[in-house]
Amino acid sequence: MIHRKPAVSESKILTQIHLEAFEDFFLSTLGSGFLNTYYSACLKSTESISICTVDDNGRLIGFSIGSAKAKGYHKRLVKQNFLAFFLQGIAILFSKPYALWRLVLNMEKNKINDDDGNYAELLSIAVSPNAKGAGIGKEMIAHFEAEAKTKGCKKIALTTDYYNNDDVIAFYRKSGYEVFYEFTTYPNRKMYKLIKNLV
């Protein structure tokens, strides 16, 4: 098993793992076209941090992706890939208008007063369901943190669900993440913002 940087051309595999790992989550309901646009934009951006795990048969079985600077990252991604996101936006507008509204309202989640967004952010981590529990997630977080350090980041934050999510919270706690604050996204999804100091 190896950990390496995923290529932009692997965005469809990341999308597939996302759909398997995050069944029934809001972003998954937007469909593979949107997710592929999103992951492709992340992988193209020089400010992203991305790691994937490949098994002994050469199969990509997990990934973690985020940004070296949380503040404004998604806005910059949309600007840099405007046409691709615009076309996805039009498609979602006709198929799921309410979902588009929810997406736009929740794009910038750092609205708490003393949160300046001045940290790296782990935006997505997923392991193929049949490879879970084998230490892959833990190793990917360690690689993500190492790359964040080389980019001069002093803290890493992430967002995760507050309710029915004890397993994932336990997983993050084991890697040293602590509660930064709690908040609620539109329409009424309570979340934790977790944070870890790297220095």
Ligand SMILES: CC(C)(COP(=O)(O)OP(=O)(O)OC[C@H]1O[C@@H](n2cnc3c(N)ncnc32)[C@H](O)[C@@H]1OP(=O)(O)O)[C@@H](O)C(=O)NCCC(=O)NCCS
């Ligand atoms: C969350 C996820 C990335 C964890 O990856 P993983 O490879 O399964 O986890 P690991 O095997 O690396 O576990 C690392 C540690 O967390 C603990 N842990 C993992 N899953 C756990 C669970 N369900 N309950 C309690 N502890 C758990 C492990 O026991 C391990 O502890 P140890 O180091 O003391 O042995 C993976 O399960 C996944 O993709 N889940 C679906 C997507 C998701 O929810 N992502 C996070 C969104 S915020």
